[in-house]
Amino acid sequence: MATTVGQISAVNPATEEVIASFDAFGRDEVEMALAETHDAFLEWRDRPIAERAVPMRALARLLRERSERYARLATLEMGKPIVEAKAEIEKCAFGADHFAQNAARYLADEEIRANARRSIVAFQPLGVVLAVMPWNFPFWQVIRFAAPALMAGNAAVLKHASNVPQCALAIEEAFRDAGFPQGLLRTVLVSGSAIEPIIADERIRAVTLTGSSDTGSRIAELAGRALKKTVLELGGSDPFIVLGDADLKLAATTAVRARNQNNGQSCIAAKRFIVVDSVAEEFERRFAKGVEDLVVGDPMDTKTQVGPLARRDLLDALERQVDESVRAGARVLTGGERLTGKGYFFTPTVLVNVTRDMAAFREETFGPAAAVIRVRDGDEGVRVANDSAYGLGASIWTGDTALGERLARRIESGSVFVNGMVASDPRLPFGGIKRSGYGRELSAFGAREFTNIQTIWIGPAEGQQPTSQPAE
Incomplete structure (x- = not known):
């Protein structure tokens, strides 16, 4: 039997009542989630982008169908007005549709003229990305990372804020029911203290976090020890x-x-x-x-x-x-x-x-x-x-x-x-500087954040005249 480490509880901030509690994942359950997600990635990365778009479009439809239920979860767990919660779910659907439609363009190979028959820049997936996400937009914060990252061929392990566990599980449910491979996005119900060994795991290739500047600094330090890429969207004033x-x-x-x-x-x-x-x-x-x-x-x-x-x-x-x-x-x-x-x-x-x-x-x-x-x-x-x-x-x-x-x-x-209110938009890059973090989400820039920007240099075939090379 897997051991558990405490409880993950949701408290309704309008009433101060505990509305749901879950056993936190133990090491065995975390290991199972990591293994399942990594296996799903190995299959998913080889799918053409057009095939990846099929479940992404299904996700958009499913989010709209379940808008009432998912919005209610967000309102109960973190207190946002129900009208705004419904708008958040619709924005998630719009974001999923956007990347289903535009990922092929964002991630298309680029050819560069150089001393070669062909020089190509390709955008290859990195692998499993750990997403440490906040409670304030419990659905949108995840979708705005996951939609471009998964369309780029990656997989995701979601460590959501501990006060929104039902939202976290609903997100996993939505991706599964939309037809993504089993385990391609997995939620792990763990506290913040359990993040370090997950980041250190060799199957995790990158980390993204939305949260406070202090938390971002700690996550960047842990990822830096393991030489893993990070994208941080942190506080603002x-x-x-x-x-x-x-x-x-x-x-x-x-x-x-x-x-x-x-x-x-x-x-x-x-x-x-x-x-x-x-x-x-x-x-x-x-x-x-x-x-x-x-x-x-x-x-x-x-x-x-x-x-x-x-x-x-x-x-x-x-x-x-x-x-x-x-x-x-x-x-x-x-x-x-x-x-x-x-x-x-x-x-x-x-x-x-x-x-x-x-x-x-x-x-x-x-x-x-x-x-x-x-x-x-x-x-x-x-x-x-x-x-x-x-x-x-x-x-x-x-x-x-x-x-x-x-x-x-x-x-x-x-x-x-x-002359407009600042807002995130799937069509535009989003992120900050200074203690607000680094890296970009959304748009083509966000779609490429969790990719290996790979140079492919193709020289002459056998019997062809070699091309002169510039000195290193």
Whole structure:
């Protein structure tokens, strides 16, 4: 009988009740999962991309068919409003469809002119990739890695966040039922302390992680010891820069959603609202009114716009950041406190008079709390935006799109949106710099991340004139 190591439990953050518990995998169960996934890879890698696309398209259909059930799991386990959970499942289906349709183009051989009859760059699969995934978008975070990685011929072992075990098992179920080879994507129910031997296993060829910067650093260290490639999508403290000529109604309305979507728990949520002095007062008024009007409550209610934070420790951390910032001189326009009663609820909050030395500026705030910082002009706005350890996303709001593009090129981040809310899109590369990580997901860049970019040099056949070679 396999030994187990503790329990993996899901707690409904709206009620604080344990809704599901599972025995954590022991060493024997982890070994079985690794062996099964590696065996599946050995068969899958030889399939043409057109054949790989068949179960990927089936996965998209299945996700749409099971949207209600999967969305409900996400809401129960991590607290996102049910309307947003359904939208997440639809985005997963769109992503699966996209890579089924476009992987052949993204991964096509490239020919390069060199001193050879033919010089080819081919994109070969690496093998089994360990995916360490977060709870905040429990389905999308996995699909946006797995769809391109599997279409490239890889297999995956999923170590999901411990508070969303039912979502993790549902993802494995979806891939299996869609017709992928048995074990091509396997979920392992283990705690974070069990990751090290999995990374060290010779069947694991690469690691991807979405999570905090501290966790990313530890995973990169473990993978580095074994010389295994990593892709890290980590924390963010995204700037939302509002210039004097911006459409303030649009900017403020978008700001409310950009900060509070997913209960404010998104790496690419706007967190620092950097506003030019001339329009700051009006923006703050519009922004605070929009935040104040948000409906907070039961995330299973379709009218709810903001639900609970996913865990008690996250609620405690956000409360500390807000309280420390207020003691340092920030002013609360709305919100600023946890709600009494059951559940990990925090009132959607707008802080003004925020300065660079405050927790609300320097740290990543993972919840519905916005920090507003006033600046003189766009140049100062860029400097303030770049005064951060993070570099994931950013947005600029202006009536002059040419100016917006010029400023965007000076922002230190993986993505900059001009007059739009930052979001991931399967058609566009996604990732960050600095303490927000490295590597890219999605698009052709993401499709190639977990490939051996192989040079194939073909010289003359027997009896043909050899081609001169450049010196090394």
